[in-house]
Amino acid sequence: MTEHTLTTEPAAGRPARAPVRSGLALAIILICQLMLILDATVMNVAIPRIQADLGFSPTGVSWVMTSYSLVFGGLLLLGGRAGDLFGRRRMFVVGTAVFTLASLAGGLAGSAELLIAARVAQGIGAAMAGPSTLALITTTFTEAKARMRALSLFSAMASGGFAIGLLLGGLLTEWISWRSALFINVPFGLAIVLLAPRFVPDPPRRRAHLDLPGAIAGTLGVSGLVFAFTRGGSAGWGDPVTLASLGTGAVLLAGFLVLQARGSQPLIPLRLFAERNRAAAYANFFLGPMAMMSMFFFLTQFLQDIQHFAALQTGFAFLPMAAMVFALSRSIPRLLPRFGPKPLAVTGTVLMIAGAGWLTQLTPSSGYFETLFGPMILMGVGVGLAFSPMNVLVMASVPTEDAGAAGGVLQTMQQVGAALGLSILMTVSGSVTRSAAGSGVRGPQLMVDGMTAAFLGASLLAGLSFLVALTFRRHHTTA
Known part of the structure; x- marks a missing residue:
């Protein structure tokens, strides 16, 4: 089967087989992407048990999430350039193999140091495979509508995967153990490694150096x-x-x-930022995760430490948000050509500001449906509208020769934004907590004071994203 039969346009005389193989190639790529994104949050719900089992300090345990996002985001640009040099499919397969082995090692880790080392290795594997996911979609789906549909599905994985990770982490932690949240990557990773060389087309390489x-x-x-x-x-x-x-x-x-x-041959070609809408999309893909990760991290703590939710209950608590993200992401192929990026991004960021602002009203006695369900819906709809179109906006118009670099920059913005945002908002939370403790505040109220300060910070970050959204051009996308 030649490479062109893997596109959405059937080969002459064989109309039935090409869509099936295109669909299988897309499924392989999307499963890999979902796996990489899930691991940014799948451990969140298990944090109390990980801390108890491996002896993490209260501040040190945040590195279970941050180490993965940081290494993933920090090396993505290098991974994108390596894909150009050594072959995107090869890096996709090798990166998935490294990620899979690291997941196995993390599940077997017997100390805090070994778990962090495994998470770093996961980040390295994810950085090798991640940039190729977007690039392979761009080169496999050459017809505009088919590419937009594929990129919209990818956006659903990229945006909704954070929330799905919390749900999956809760299920696995409650029913089996926190280690199973890492072990589950192994069968899926092996399947990708075995199937990708057969069904995912390998685009031509181009001359490059690693920088x-x-x-x-x-x-x-x-x-x-x-x-x-x-x-x-x-x-x-x-x-x-x-x-x-x-x-x-x-x-x-x-x-x-x-x-x-x-x-x-820079890792970030500055020409990628020359087009205004693409530059704004990159900026928003950096700011959005900065606000989102605080919601995941601090709400998980609130539900488990203050409301005493079990891990499974905590995971299901994020289901409304995940459902909204996926529902809106599936609508992007219809909404984006009709309205363009500006109305979607502006509306979405306003909803995110409202959702994060609502969470600043939390108290130790706040109930889920009275205080948390509404912000979950607002954040889910906001993320689905504001950030799901960004993958489409960037990748639908980028030249083929820049696909690897463009995908690497996009995912770098997401992962580095998540890691940096969480560290900033943890600093805000810690500062307020120390100040409140000095004023005599104790018990659950002390923790909630720190959390609500973090949510205020998240609403300010979402406000910056709103300002960026105002810079989008008004015309409709041509993707």
């Missing part, structure tokens, strides 16, 4: 900032290590930008 200095500067720069914000939440901003990490991270990121501006 290791840029990758090292960018990854260490972001890591320095995340570490500084995470440590600042516990040690304070006068701590020398915090200040040194913050300064080093800022210098490295400045160096990264200089390398990208001067390099002949």
Whole structure:
């Protein structure tokens, strides 16, 4: 079967087989993407049990989520360039294999250090496979409507996967153990490794180099900032290590930008930001996860530590949000051509601001349906409208030769935004908690004060996303 038969346009004389193989190729790619996104949040619900089993400190346990997102996001650009150099399908398969082995190691981890090491290895595998998912969709589906449908499904996985991870994590943690949330990746990863070489087409390679200095500067720069914000939440901003990490991270990121501006084959081609709508889409894909991750992390703590929900109940508590994200994502092929990105992004970000703002009213006695169900619906609809079109907007118009870089930048924005946003809002929460404790506040109210401060911060981040949404052009997308 030649490569062109894998597109949505059937080969002459064989109309029935091409769509089936195109559908199978898409299923393989989407399952991989969902698996990579799930692991950003699937451990959230299990945090209390992981902390008890492996002896994490209260601040250290956040690295179970942050280490994965940070390494995933930090190395995505390098993974995209490696796909151009070594072949996108090859990197897709090798990255999935690394991710699968790391998941097995994480499930077997007997200490906090081993679990964090496994999560870092998962991030490396995800960074190898992640950029190729979008690039393979773009090169497999060449017809405009079919590409938009495929990218919309991808958006549903990318946006809704965070919430689905919480639901799946709750199910597995309650019914089996937190380790099963890692073990479940193994059969799916093996299936992808075996099936992808047969059914996913391999686009032509192009000449490229890896730009290791840029990758090292960018990854260490972001890591320095995340570490500084995470440590600042516990040690304070006068701590020398915090200040040194913050300064080093800022210098490295400045160096990264200089390398990208001067390099002949940069990891981030600046031409990707030349088109206004694409640049705004990238900015929103950075800001949106910064606000979203606080909701997942802090609401999980609220439900389990304050309301005493079981892991399974906590997972199902996020079901309304996940359902809204998926419902809106499936509507993007109809909504985006009709209205264009600006009305969708503006409406979605306003709903996100309202949802995060509503959560600032939490008290220790707040019930789920009285105080949490409404914000879940608002956030789900908001995320579905504001961010599901972003994948389509970026990838539907990008030249084929830039597909790997464009996909890598898009997912880098998402993962780095999630890691940086969580570290910033944990700092906000920790600062308010210390101040409240100094004023004599104790017990559940102390925790809730920190959480509501984080939600206020999330609403401000969503407000920045709203301002970016105003910059979209009014005309309809041509995808």
